[in-house]
Amino acid sequence: MQDSGIKIVKTIDDMHQEATRLGLAGKTIALVPTMGFLHEGHLALIREAQRHGDTVVVSIFVNPTQFGPTEDFKAYPRDFNRDLYLARSAKADVIFAPSHETMYDNDHETFVQLKGLPDFLCGPSRPGHFRGVTTVVTKLFNIVKPQVALFGEKDYQQLAIIRRLTRDLSFDIRIIGVPTVREPDGLAMSSRNAYLSQEERLSALSLYQGLQIAKRMVTEGEITEANRIKEEVSRYITSHPYTKIDYVALCNPSTLKNINRVKEETLIALAVWVGTTRLIDNIVLKPR
Amino acid sequence: MQDSGIKIVKTIDDMHQEATRLGLAGKTIALVPTMGFLHEGHLALIREAQRHGDTVVVSIFVNPTQFGPTEDFKAYPRDFNRDLYLARSAKADVIFAPSHETMYDNDHETFVQLKGLPDFLCGPSRPGHFRGVTTVVTKLFNIVKPQVALFGEKDYQQLAIIRRLTRDLSFDIRIIGVPTVREPDGLAMSSRNAYLSQEERLSALSLYQGLQIAKRMVTEGEITEANRIKEEVSRYITSHPYTKIDYVALCNPSTLKNINRVKEETLIALAVWVGTTRLIDNIVLKPR
Numbered sequence: 115m116q117d118s119g120i121k122i123v124k125t126i127d128d129m130h131q132e133a134t135r136l137g138l139a140g141k142t143i144a145l146v147p148t149m150g151f152l153h154e155g156h157l158a159l160i161r162e163a164q165r166h167g168d169t170v171v172v173s174i175f176v177n178p179t180q181f182g183p184t185e186d187f188k189a190y191p192r193d194f195n196r197d198l199y200l201a202r203s204a205k206a207d208v209i210f211a212p213s214h215e216t217m218y219d220n221d222h223e224t225f226v227q228l229k230g231l232p233d234f235l236c237g238p239s240r241p242g243h244f245r246g247v248t249t250v251v252t253k254l255f256n257i258v259k260p261q262v263a264l265f266g267e268k269d270y271q272q273l274a275i276i277r278r279l280t281r282d283l284s285f286d287i288r289i290i291g292v293p294t295v296r297e298p299d300g301l302a303m304s305s306r307n308a309y310l311s312q313e314e315r316l317s318a319l320s321l322y323q324g325l326q327i328a329k330r331m332v333t334e335g336e337i338t339e340a341n342r343i344k345e346e347v348s349r350y351i352t353s354h355p356y357t358k359i360d361y362v363a364l365c366n367p368s369t370l371k372n373i374n375r376v377k378e379e380t381l382i383a384l385a386v387w388v389g390t391t392r393l394i395d396n397i398v399l400k401p402r
Numbered sequence: 403m404q405d406s407g408i409k410i411v412k413t414i415d416d417m418h419q420e421a422t423r424l425g426l427a428g429k430t431i432a433l434v435p436t437m438g439f440l441h442e443g444h445l446a447l448i449r450e451a452q453r454h455g456d457t458v459v460v461s462i463f464v465n466p467t468q469f470g471p472t473e474d475f476k477a478y479p480r481d482f483n484r485d486l487y488l489a490r491s492a493k494a495d496v497i498f499a500p501s502h503e504t505m506y507d508n509d510h511e512t513f514v515q516l517k518g519l520p521d522f523l524c525g526p527s528r529p530g531h532f533r534g535v536t537t538v539v540t541k542l543f544n545i546v547k548p549q550v551a552l553f554g555e556k557d558y559q560q561l562a563i564i565r566r567l568t569r570d571l572s573f574d575i576r577i578i579g580v581p582t583v584r585e586p587d588g589l590a591m592s593s594r595n596a597y598l599s600q601e602e603r604l605s606a607l608s609l610y611q612g613l614q615i616a617k618r619m620v621t622e623g624e625i626t627e628a629n630r631i632k633e634e635v636s637r638y639i640t641s642h643p644y645t646k647i648d649y650v651a652l653c654n655p656s657t658l659k660n661i662n663r664v665k666e667e668t669l670i671a672l673a674v675w676v677g678t679t680r681l682i683d684n685i686v687l688k689p690r
Contacts, residue, residue, distance in 0.1 A: 130574040137425055217572075223518040224536070224570030230511040248512070252540075253572040282512030284505075284541040286418040 120202045122209045126217075126257050129210050133259040141168040145260035147251060150174040150211075151191040152200045155295040155303035159264045160204040162292050166262040172201050173210040173254050175217060179225075180246025191308045210258060217253065226252045231278055234370040235271045235383050236394065239360050247272055248279050255285055263287055268294040268302050270383055270396045274370060294395070296322065302395045309391040317354040318388045321395040324351045324362075328382050332399045338376045340364040351386055360385035360392065367398060376401050408489065409496045414505075414545050417459075417498050421547040429456040433548035435539060438462040438499075439479040440488045443583040443591035447552045448492040450580050454550040460489050461498040461542050463505060467513075468534025479596045498546060505541065514540045519566055522658035523559045523671050524682065527648050535560055536567050543573055551575055556582040556590050558671055558684045562658060582683070584610065590683045597679040605642040606676045609683040612639045612650075616670050620687045626664045628652040639674055648673035648680065655686060664689050 123129045136143055144167025146159045156172075163170040174197055181187035194211065201209055225245050232244035255263065263280075265273045273291045280289050295303045300322035301315075310318055324347040331337040331346060344362045351357050365372050367381040376399055383396035411417045424431055432455025434447045444460075451458040462485055469475035482499065489497055513533050520532035543551065551568075553561045561579045568577050583591045588610035589603075598606055612635040619625040619634060632650045639645050650672040653660050661668055664687055671684035 126572050134574070138428060140426060219569065221518075222570050223516045224514065224567050225517070226512065226514050226540075226571070228511045229513070230509075249571075252514075256572045256574065259574070279512050281507065282510050282541075283514070283537075284414050284544045286422070286544065286547070 120198065120206060120209060122198070122211060124211060124213070124216070126212065129212075129257045130259075132208065133257070136169050137259065142262070143167050143169050143171055143258060143260040144262040144264065145254065145258045146170065146172045146206070146264050147254050148172060148174055149176045149190065149305065150197045151193060151305040151308065152197045153295075153303045153305060153307075155266050155268065157200060157204040158295045159266060159292050160201065160206050162290065163262070163264050164205060166264070166288070166290060167260065169207045170205070171208040171210055171258050171260065172206045173212075173258065175210075175212055175250070175254075177217075177246055177250040178214060179218070179249055180243050182240055182242060185240070186306075186309075189309075191305055210254075217250070225249045226279065226283070228275055228278060228282075231271065231275045231370055234365065234372075235361065235363055236385055237271075239385065239392075244272070244275055248275060251276055251279065252283065255280075255287060260287055262290060264290045264292055266294060267291045268304065268395065270367075270381060271370060274368070300326070302393075304393060306391055306393065310388060314356050314389045314391065317356045318386075318391075318393055320351045320354040320357060321384060321386055321393055324348075324384065325382060325395060325397045329397060329399060332376050332380075332401050336402065338401065340372070340374050340376065340380075343376070343382070347382070347384070351384075356389045358387040360387060364399075408486065408494060410486070411496060411498045412500060412504070414500065417500075417545045418547075420496065421545070424457050425547065430550070431455050431546060431548040432458050432550040432552065433542065433546045434458065434460045434494070434552050435542050436460060436462055437464045437478065437593065438485045439481060439593040439596065440485045441583075441591045441593060441595075443554050443556065445488060445492040446583050447554060447580050448489065448494050450578065451550070451552050452493060454552070454576070454578060455548065457495045458493070459496040459498055459546050459548065460494045461500075461546065463498075463500055463538070463542075465505075465534055465538040466502060467506070467537055468531050470528060470530060473528070474594075474597075477597075479593055498542075505538070513537045514567065514571070516563055516566060516570075519559065519563045519658055522653065522660075523649065523651055524673055525559075527673065527680075532560070532563055536563060539564055539567065540571065543568075543575060548575055550578060552578045552580055554582060555579045556592065556683065558655075558669060559658060562656070588614070590681075592681060594679055594681065598676060602644050602677045602679065605644045606674075606679075606681055608639045608642040608645060609672060609674055609681055612636075612672065613670060613683060613685045617685060617687060620664050620668075620689050624690065626689065628660070628662050628664065628668075631664070631670070635670070635672065639672075644677045646675040648675060652687075
């Protein structure tokens with residue numbers, strides 16, 4: 115299906131054929147995997163993808179296997195026509211938008227699982243989440259056959275896991291992380307921001323502001339104790355209504371293992387409930 | 403490295419590049435994954451592969467992750483020069499022979515696992531075995547980028563698992579099963595036959611003969627009770643010295659679930675210890 119310059123592909127067979135056709139023509143493919151409800155963060159990925167591939171494929175699939183039974187799979191915002199408009203405006207070439215039935219047979223039984231990186235940060239709160247992510251990303255890599263795939267740094271742990279997956283399973287794919295895109299006031303772009311009421315939206319800003327407090331503590335105050343930083347950030351965030359901390363963690367940016375002192379580049383990552391919406395954010399702290 | 407018409411590739415990067423080069427030239431790749439110590443069964447796979455791909459890649463890798471801690475990883479027979487000679491004689495084009503270190507980083511943590519098919523037949527006796535197989539096959543698919551991959555029907559459960567894996571992970575690869583190649587007296591070819599003493603070799607023939615008894619019971623005797631067939635086959639095999647039954651199973655050829663009566667095509671599969679060597683074999687029973 116053609117739609118003024120953007121091609122819409124709905125089945126695995128058709129995407130395989132399209133990828134083969136592009137490969138034979140010597141075109142490189144850059145993949146931007148998304149769950150749709152595109153925002154500026156996704157569009158930044160699409161624009162960056164153009165620098166790395168001849169053809170930019172955006173996948174849109176709300177992947178059921180990465181949602182827990184009590185999570186928001188059904189409520190997750192969807193708007194295909196809006197996504198199509200936005201992807202086209204950012205000059206994507208192909209939209210791969212399969213149905214649930216296309217992606218998972220009734221007797222699907224194969225999963226890709228890491229034994230380490232998924233245990234940190236969001237892992238404990240979201241059992242099975244990263245298994246769903248790594249399984250669907252493996253499928254998307256096999257379906258779209260890209261040379262390059264791009265992921266946002268907002269989902270830092272996901273990016274670290276996908277880098278490891280790509281290496282461990284020997285994919286011939288370059289993984290590119292793209293910096294978090296923020297609203298003018300600092301809130302990290304997320305499809306889930308659509309869930310927030312006006313008042314919750316105000317409280318949600320405390321995630322970004324909390325990260326900035328950590329940054330100042332490290333770079334200006336030369337405070338290095340992880341616990342002191344975590345306490346200060348948590349205290350600041352929970353001073354805002356509707357907020358509840360899931361975690362605030364300081365860890366090694368590669369291994370995601372907790373650190374006690376900020377001696378070198380350190381990831382500070384957090385997950386916070388704002389009302390019934392769980393938001394995440396992170397920055398890398400660079401001590402002087 | 404060139405060796406009178408056969409190319410030897412040792413690293414993942416080099417194999418990626420070779421696969422990309424072949425792909426751009428419009429050549430299709432047929433992959434024959436092996437653990438080396440090639441025999442006529444492997445050569446049949448290589449010859450069949452020529453019918454399905456322009457370039458036949460034979461991988462030779464004794465994969466440590468598919469051996470249990472008490473299994474024969476160290477003892478597994480290896481003879482690279484002999485393999486090279488045999489693969490060349492069967493007209494393979496490329497040998498992919500990576501080292502252990504090339505295939506598994508020290509901090510490897512990604513595994514591909516099925517939740518169903520590996521629980522049957524050899525699964526209970528070899529915990530973790532199929533997880534190792536599915537992980538390394540996924541890696542080999544990503545490294546060699548074949549359009550077709552060939553596997554022997556002797557490892558029937560492995561073939562069923564790889565078919566499912568290929569579908570579930572959306573690989574654009576056709577899986578071809580090739581009939582078991584047997585010695586003139588019926589013993590299924592296996593690299594592990596090299597372990598057998600002369601006397602054990604005689605007893606090992608009882609696996610094939612046991613399967614033939616089952617076949618005759620079904621087709622001539624019109625006996626359909628799975629338990630009666632299993633008992634008869636087990637009794638026959640264990641009447642030979644050095645033998646010990648691991649399992650004799652009658653099951654659905656697709657789901658591998660046990661059946662009680664042979665009403666349609668049924669797989670009879672068995673694993674038998676002959677001395678310290680564990681051998682497997684199978685045939686499909688077709689009732690009249």
